Amino acid sequence: MVTQEILVVKNLSKQFSCGHKAVDQVSFELKGKECLGIVGESGSGKSTLAKCILGLEKVDQGEIWLKGKSLHKTKKEELRSIRSELQVVFQNPAAALNPKLKIIDSLMEPLDFQPNIEPSFLKGIRHQREKTAEYLFELVNLPAKYLYYYPHELSGGQKQRVTISRAISIQPSLIILDEPTASLDVTIQAKILNLLKDLQQNLGISYLFISHDLAAVHYMSDRIMVMKQGQVVDECDKHDLYSDDRHPYSKELLHVFDG
Known part of the structure; x- marks a missing residue:
């Protein structure tokens, strides 16, 4: 698959043995030097989605391409070099x-x-x-x-x-940031977010920024994707987050954010 996108996810699904569908038909694209924010409450599936992309969870359905190469169909000897393009920063350092x-x-x-x-x-x-x-x-x-x-x-x-x-x-071409400031003091959170922004601008890295904190997502991201119960219910440019045609769940999150 030839693409200018850094990451392409199509129809991704992950169901756990208990029957819970943590990720349900999720699709999105991430361009070079872009930050895509993924926001949702606890249990929305955003962290499971990250684990699927990282190969920490087995995917039940769907495809993931990193810099045009499938993470599922690539030979093992090539997979290591492809995955070097992908790094992660988790919540608990x-x-x-x-x-x-x-x-x-x-x-x-x-x-x-x-x-x-x-x-x-x-x-x-x-x-x-x-x-x-x-x-x-x-x-x-x-x-x-x-x-x-x-x-x-x-x-x-x-x-x-x-x-x-x-x-x-x-x-790397892409860093997944999974709640990178959630365990830190509020005064430190802003400094870490500013550092991440500076590094992205200086090094040209793409970010997948995952958080329940809409304020942090809005600050960091070029585009925002909203997840609820494993599904993407809304997606928009950060500047369109307050438009009237946003999904009701997005408006709920905004109400909490503004309140």
Whole structure:
């Protein structure tokens, strides 16, 4: 499939053994350097959708293409290189960092395991481990001294900056941000969102931004997709979110957001 889109999802469905259909015939496209926000209440299916794209959940029906290549029909030996185009930042940064490893070792894992990847923004220092780590920390506004700390010695916001730095380290085309600020203090949330925006503009990465927080989704996204009970019930440009023809559920979320 030849496409200019970074990610194409068509008719995706996922049903759990209990009979609950967590994702029901979901389709969307995500262009390069674009941020698509996915919003919905807990249980709407947005995080299950992310897990399906990441390959953490088996898909029952539908297709996923990343940069024009099917994630279901590609041979295993090719799949690893394709998936290097996709990274994720989860809600809980502590769970994403090995407590027994120094931060520098967790940070450098993607680059250590994929020595053939040569990110353009690491030109000249890619194979100088400490310089690379220091530069990656510079991009997320962290002092280099934290590279030699352990996760428990960092705050929640600092740990999330580490996971963001690790996600961008191999210069992916797409980062899935699954509730990236939900576990952080309100004062830290805005700083992390601003950092993510700056990184997107500087590195040209596409984002799939998943949250129950409509304010955060509206701030981050170019387009917004609303999910309810596993289905997409609304989709619009962020500037059209307040138009009269929005779905009733979108209006409910807006009422909570404005209230």
